[in-house]
Amino acid sequence: MGKLAMTGGTPVRAKPWPAWPEVDERDVAAVAEVVRSGKWSRLGGTKCRQFEQAFAKYQGAKYGLGVSSGTAALEIALRAMKVGPGDEVIVPPYTFMATATAVLQVGALPIFVDIDPETYNINPDLIEGSITERTRAIIPVHFGGLACDMDRILAIARKHDLLVLEDAAHAHGARWKDKGLGTIGDAGAFSLMTGKNLAAGEAGIILTDSAELMGWCVLYHDFWRGAVRADAVESELPEGWSVRFPVLAGNDRMNEIEAALLLSQLEKLEEQTQRRAANGDYLNGLLAQIEGVRPLRRDSYVTRNSYHLLVFQYTGEGFKGLPREKFAAALQAEGIPVSTGYQRPVYQHPVFLEAQTALPKGFPVKGGYYGREIDYKEVHCPQAERLCQQETLWLGQNLFLGTRADMDDIAEAIAKVKRHVDELL
Numbered sequence: 346m347g348k349l350a351m352t353g354g355t356p357v358r359a360k361p362w363p364a365w366p367e368v369d370e371r372d373v374a375a376v377a378e379v380v381r382s383g384k385w386s387r388l389g390g391t392k393c394r395q396f397e398q399a400f401a402k403y404q405g406a407k408y409g410l411g412v413s414s415g416t417a418a419l420e421i422a423l424r425a426m427k428v429g430p431g432d433e434v435i436v437p438p439y440t441f442m443a444t445a446t447a448v449l450q451v452g453a454l455p456i457f458v459d460i461d462p463e464t465y466n467i468n469p470d471l472i473e474g475s476i477t478e479r480t481r482a483i484i485p486v487h488f489g490g491l492a493c494d495m496d497r498i499l500a501i502a503r504k505h506d507l508l509v510l511e512d513a514a515h516a517h518g519a520r521w522k523d524k525g526l527g528t529i530g531d532a533g534a535f536s537l538m539t540g541k542n543l544a545a546g547e548a549g550i551i552l553t554d555s556a557e558l559m560g561w562c563v564l565y566h567d568f569w570r571g572a573v574r575a576d577a578v579e580s581e582l583p584e585g586w587s588v589r590f591p592v593l594a595g596n597d598r599m600n601e602i603e604a605a606l607l608l609s610q611l612e613k614l615e616e617q618t619q620r621r622a623a624n625g626d627y628l629n630g631l632l633a634q635i636e637g638v639r640p641l642r643r644d645s646y647v648t649r650n651s652y653h654l655l656v657f658q659y660t661g662e663g664f665k666g667l668p669r670e671k672f673a674a675a676l677q678a679e680g681i682p683v684s685t686g687y688q689r690p691v692y693q694h695p696v697f698l699e700a701q702t703a704l705p706k707g708f709p710v711k712g713g714y715y716g717r718e719i720d721y722k723e724v725h726c727p728q729a730e731r732l733c734q735q736e737t738l739w740l741g742q743n744l745f746l747g748t749r750a751d752m753d754d755i756a757e758a759i760a761k762v763k764r765h766v767d768e769l770l
């Protein structure tokens with residue numbers, strides 16, 4: 346019997362980790378009130394609008410529009426930006442599928458630009474090399490809640506007349522130069538699905554300072570925009586809003602039950618974000634002292650990380666060549682719920698690799714629509730591929746809702762695996 350939990354020893358951590366979501370009686374009462382009122386739809390209700398205004402204010406934008414998911418938020422914002430067939434949109438490869446598939450859904454082509462290996466965010470040095478006359482927008486993803494280099498991204502966008510849609514699915518409460526993420530580019534798209542730092546099961550929200558863009562978002566998100574407009578930016582909707590069905594819309598409305606829960610959860614968000622930020626920063630300080638693991642680089646523009654995910658790197662030095670998978674399994678056995686994250690970059694999934702058959706009639710990749718052949722099998726982003734395969738480790742946001750002692754457990758588990766690594770070789 347060894348010392349490590351994997352070889353029969355006692356785990357560092359047996360206590361449960363903080364639960365997510367944090368639910369109290371105010372959440373229950375808020376939802377019960379809407380259920381009893383019978384006003385479950387935003388058509389005739391008030392909660393969606395209240396939530397949109399409250400979250401937009403919290404994050405620092407003029408306008409918000411609640412929608413059905415973070416995926417819908419990305420798609421609707423792209424439609425509102427008039428991105429469509431014939432256009433290219435620059436995205437990072439290290440992200441959730443929806444960042445890139447939203448681009449396909451509007452008939453445009455995602456163009457993958459590799460990440461900075463020290464931040465896991467899109468590498469601004471590589472963006473300009475991928476811009477063509479068809480490029481219309483950039484979608485930077487603030488991965489895990491760590492801000493992208495928005496000064497450089499905005500400068501490139503200005504120079505080439507591109508729109509910037511921030512994928513802020515991980516970034517509630519996170520800041521860049523003290524500005525809320527998702528409020529820096531032309532629009533921001535947030536997910537509010539169950540595991541996110543602000544959650545209601547499924548939902549999303551679009552933020553923007555542009556009344557015109559918000560007007561188009563309203564139109565595209567909702568067949569019955571005539572009813573929604575009253576509680577949106579009525580006076581500033583684009584010309585044509587009052588004509589029935591001026592655009593090809595869908596129905597991605599948020600509902601009042603979700604909004605009531607979100608309003609109640611939003612009251613807790615700032616305090617939770619402070620807890621996560623303090624614990625995450627503290628843990629990163631500990632990780633920096635352990636040879637063989639490394640925190641991501643934190644540039645000075647990152648004024649608050651929301652730690653939706655604390656991403657760190659396993660270099661293996663000092664672990665005698667122990668592969669990452671074994672290291673992660675050993676940590677899990679010690680009671681640390683670490684994950685190795687995405688197994689491959691977005692473009693290595695079948696919907697891209699086999700786009701010609703996986704997409705309906707191969708659109709938009711097939712048929713020379715773009716004047717050039719797009720074959721995602723030829724795309725290579727070496728940094729994203731390498732870190733998916735060997736390097737990345739994720740710790741989820743709920744771990745950071747506890748105490749410093751919890752962080753000490755994580756660091757101790759890593760140190761323990763290192764001390765007894767011979768038991769695993």
Ligand SMILES: Cc1ncc(COP(=O)(O)O)c(C=O)c1O
Binds near residue numbers: 414536
């Ligand atoms: C980076 C990123 N973008 C977009 C989304 C899509 O959000 P949703 O699941 O609410 O559709 C997610 C969700 O996991 C995400 O992580």
